[in-house]
Amino acid sequence: MTVTDNGVNVQALLDAREALKGAPEAAQFTWRATAKWDKGVHSTTTIENFYGLGAEQSHKARTEFAADHPEVFAAEDNGITPIEYLLVGLASCLTAGVASVAQNRGVQLRSVTAVVEGNHDIRGILGDPDVRNGYNDIKVTFDIDADASKEDIEAIVAQSQKRSAVFDALTNPTDVTVQVA
Amino acid sequence: MGGSVTTVVVGAGHAGLAASHFLRERGVDHVVLERGLVANSWRTERWDSLRLLTPNWLSRLPGQDYDGDDPDGYMTMAEVVAFIERFAAGAPVRTGVNVTSVRRTGEGFAVGDLRCRSVVIASGACNVPVVPGFGDLGVHQVTPFDYHNPDKLPDGGVLVVGASATGVQLAAELRASGRHVVLSVGEHTRMPRRHRGRDVLWWMHETGLWAQRYDEVDDLDRARRLPSPQLAGGADVDLNTLTGAGVELVGRLAAVRDGVALFSGGLRNVCSLADLKANRMLAGFDEWAGLADRVVLPPTRVPEKPRLRIDLGSGEISTIVWATGFRPDYSWLDLPVLDDKGRLRHDGGVTGIPGLYALGLPVLRRRRSTFLHGIEDDARYVVDHLIRTLRGTFDQSVSEAR
Numbered sequence: 001m002t003v004t005d006n007g008v009n010v011q012a013l014l015d016a017r018e019a020l021k022g023a024p025e026a027a028q029f030t031w032r033a034t035a036k037w038d039k040g041v042h043s044t045t046t047i048e049n050f051y052g053l054g055a056e057q058s059h060k061a062r063t064e065f066a067a068d069h070p071e072v073f074a075a076e077d078n079g080i081t082p083i084e085y086l087l088v089g090l091a092s093c094l095t096a097g098v099a100s101v102a103q104n105r106g107v108q109l110r111s112v113t114a115v116v117e118g119n120h121d122i123r124g125i126l127g128d129p130d131v132r133n134g135y136n137d138i139k140v141t142f143d144i145d146a147d148a149s150k151e152d153i154e155a156i157v158a159q160s161q162k163r164s165a166v167f168d169a170l171t172n173p174t175d176v177t178v179q180v181a
Numbered sequence: 182m183g184g185s186v187t188t189v190v191v192g193a194g195h196a197g198l199a200a201s202h203f204l205r206e207r208g209v210d211h212v213v214l215e216r217g218l219v220a221n222s223w224r225t226e227r228w229d230s231l232r233l234l235t236p237n238w239l240s241r242l243p244g245q246d247y248d249g250d251d252p253d254g255y256m257t258m259a260e261v262v263a264f265i266e267r268f269a270a271g272a273p274v275r276t277g278v279n280v281t282s283v284r285r286t287g288e289g290f291a292v293g294d295l296r297c298r299s300v301v302i303a304s305g306a307c308n309v310p311v312v313p314g315f316g317d318l319g320v321h322q323v324t325p326f327d328y329h330n331p332d333k334l335p336d337g338g339v340l341v342v343g344a345s346a347t348g349v350q351l352a353a354e355l356r357a358s359g360r361h362v363v364l365s366v367g368e369h370t371r372m373p374r375r376h377r378g379r380d381v382l383w384w385m386h387e388t389g390l391w392a393q394r395y396d397e398v399d400d401l402d403r404a405r406r407l408p409s410p411q412l413a414g415g416a417d418v419d420l421n422t423l424t425g426a427g428v429e430l431v432g433r434l435a436a437v438r439d440g441v442a443l444f445s446g447g448l449r450n451v452c453s454l455a456d457l458k459a460n461r462m463l464a465g466f467d468e469w470a471g472l473a474d475r476v477v478l479p480p481t482r483v484p485e486k487p488r489l490r491i492d493l494g495s496g497e498i499s500t501i502v503w504a505t506g507f508r509p510d511y512s513w514l515d516l517p518v519l520d521d522k523g524r525l526r527h528d529g530g531v532t533g534i535p536g537l538y539a540l541g542l543p544v545l546r547r548r549r550s551t552f553l554h555g556i557e558d559d560a561r562y563v564v565d566h567l568i569r570t571l572r573g574t575f576d577q578s579v580s581e582a583r
Contacts, residue, residue: 137446137486154457155454155461158450158454159454162450162454167450170446171432171435171445171446172433172435172436172445172446173436173443
């Protein structure tokens with residue numbers, strides 16, 4: 001018998017779920033990012049620390065993310081567009097979910113590709129009050145090669161959405177406070 | 182009231198009366214306390230058109246089968262009340278007694294000022310409608326407890342929130358009355374009324390799925406929280422029939438901000454999940470029947486662009502119907518048996534307090550626990566356990582006396 005190995009430690013996740021049942025305060029995480037303006041619409045956002053399990057935590061390394069606008073927006077294109085970072089978040093979150101759910105269901109993955117497209121009418125950000133600023137819709141297309149039927153793969157993808165933090169954050173409103181320190 | 186009795190059953194619905202049936206059979210001295218009349222919530226907390234989801238031939242209580250002339254029909258509420266009243270004959274019911282406290286005493290329990298050795302909580306799973314607290318929204322708001330029929334609502338469009346049996350039935354009826362209806366759909370349980378010409382509950386029953394024990398269910402927590410299936414006692418009602426009738430589907434109601442209802446963009450996924458699960462269930466039935474071909478449900482048709490917001494001040498919606506579920510009320514129970522979410526902790530109806538039992542909760546001992554015909558096994562088991570516990574206590578007291 002071959003053992004499913006998608007590289008996800010599902011047991012640790014299930015154990016964590018059990019452990020946190022008795023300690024909901026340890027489940028409270030705060031994720032942090034710090035952006036510094038460079039020039040024009042170019043900025044650099046740094047992520048290193050976060051809070052969780054009742055203590056300050058650090059990533060193994062600090063990561064920097066450059067954001068800018070493309071040249072068709074009359075900018076220098078020093079990095080991807082902020083709204084594209086949402087696609088990064090959604091694609092990586094759903095893909096992680098697919099791997100985890102597949103692992104939990106004993107499905108060996110060979111390859112997973114997600115193509116994410118967000119349709120955006122930019123008249124909104126240019127000031128047209130009848131057009132929203134953000135995406136009008138987002139479409140994710142998974143191409144998955146795995147030891148499972150099409151139906152099982154669809155169920156894994158559906159479950160991945162059901163448990164996705166970014167899918168939730170994008171599909172449901174979130175209360176956002178922006179203030180000047 | 183005062184006095185003492187061996188066992189107090191709280192609630193004279195089908196569950197409490199089933200407990201009484203077995204307590205009488207076993208000769209245990211008891212009373213059934215009922216805040217209103219027998220089958221009270223069936224009389225007072227249901228909308229006019231509601232019918233039982235179970236076909237008549239499967240609607241039975243301990244020692245009482247359906248004996249009418251429409252075995253494939255579904256009982257109206259008046260018929261359910263009559264069916265339960267008939268079952269109550271001979272039960273020691275005290276009606277109009279509202280239990281406001283249950284405490285432990287040295288010997289057992291005090292239910293109000295009535296002393297007893299054991300208590301069976303059969304006060305129902307659906308005492309309080311669960312309504313998200315959005316406050317005053319400038320529109321009329323009703324729960325299924327206040328809703329009777331479309332004529333009783335103010336004129337205008339209706340937003341039905343929730344797509345369980347209640348939500349889909351009310352959306353269908355409101356739409357049929359000619360109103361503009363929007364249905365907000367979160368996670369739901371799709372279930373066709375019939376599969377291969379037979380009632381879906383026939384399949385549940387015959388395959389043994391309905392009798393699956395609580396300790397055999399994969400994820401019991403989830404099974405106990407599952408929204409009621411999209412069934413009606415009679416016609417087919419699912420999201421596709423509703424769309425066909427002109428009901429507009431939107432995602433789960435996520436928030437109300439500045440008088441605007443905001444709906445989740447996850448509608449497509451909750452529909453996919455429900456379709457996959459329903460088809461998996463049907464495939465299981467077919468496998469059980471040894472049928473190689475598959476009957477696959479047509480996919481749920483999701484609007485091309487589901488609306489994400491409705492301005493509640495625009496006049497489009499005059500009423501919100503909250504079909505967002507129910508919860509039991511245990512405010513009268515002064516015993517440490519609730520979990521951190523206010524749910525009764527029990528193992529198949531047996532709580533951690535010796536002598537305290539529950540009946541009539543979702544998947545209490547079997548998947549069918551909350552359905553009329555599901556109470557018999559549960560009540561028999563619980564009463565048997567109750568009697569064994571009483572005997573244990575009695576034996577102990579006898580040996581102590583010696």
